[in-house]
Amino acid sequence: MRIHADREVCVAAGMCALTAPDLFDQDEDDGRVIVLRSDLTDHDVEAAHEAVELCPSGALRITG
C-alpha cells in the first residue's frame, strides 16, 4: 500500500505529521505536507488510515 498527498489540496493543518510522524512532515516554508515515506509497511497502516481520516482537507489517500 502507498500513501499519496495532494499538496495543492493540503491546507497545512499538520494533523498528518502529528498523527503519523514517521510518514509525514510539514514544509518549513508553507506548512504543507511532505510525505517522508510513501510505501507503507504493515506497521504503518493503522497510523496512515488515521491520518487520512483526520486530515481536514481530504489531501491524503491510500492506494494499493
Ligand code: SF4
Ligand atoms: S493533515 Fe491534511 S491538510 Fe493538514 S498538513 Fe496533513 S495533508 Fe495537509
